[in-house]
Amino acid sequence: MNIFRLGGDLAHLLAIIILLLKIWTTRSCAGISGKSQILFALTFTARYLDLFTNFVSVYNSVMKVVYLAAAYATLYLMYVKFKATYDHNHDTFRLEFLILPAAGLALIINHEFSIIEVMWTFSIYLEAVAILPQLFMVSKTGEAESITSHYLFALGSYRALYIVNWVYRYYSEGFYDMIATLAGVVQTVLYCDFFYLYITKVLKGKKLQLPA
């Protein structure tokens, strides 16, 4: 555990909390892609299948449970409790276009051809592209509420910090995981355009509005 990895985990946790608080306090999930949230729930479910078989640390297990619980709580709020506020007309990304390629790639490129390993790899590939429905939704409506952009910034920072962590681990312990690193780079690159808009607009007090 290094400071970048901890920072990444905390940014991820912050993103999840921002999203839950936004939905809970405004009693609305307007502007949030339920499709992306489905993909995140699927990601954590596939990745943390080892929760009961592979104990790493109390920190590790607690965070896994928190991420899983938050992912499903978000789905509950969006699809059950505040269903009426869900903006499904703008959330039209086809999930199979991301799930099927991620599953196919996980079957071909993995560390070991076993169920738990292929599921872990699938989760890594799926997470890399899970934000696309959300970014697609923002580009479709042309804008995002500030709170939604804070959520996206925290979520994007998480994998960016993980990349720094992987560079650090490579030099300090000779550790590297090509699958996680390449997928993590793809994941972070997807946020670059958003990062640019966030820094040039939202941090200056303006609403995140895409250029017409």
Add this chain to the structure above:
Amino acid sequence: RASHASKDEL
């Protein structure tokens, strides 16, 4: 060393 080690990450 390269594979599996990342399982300590989240």
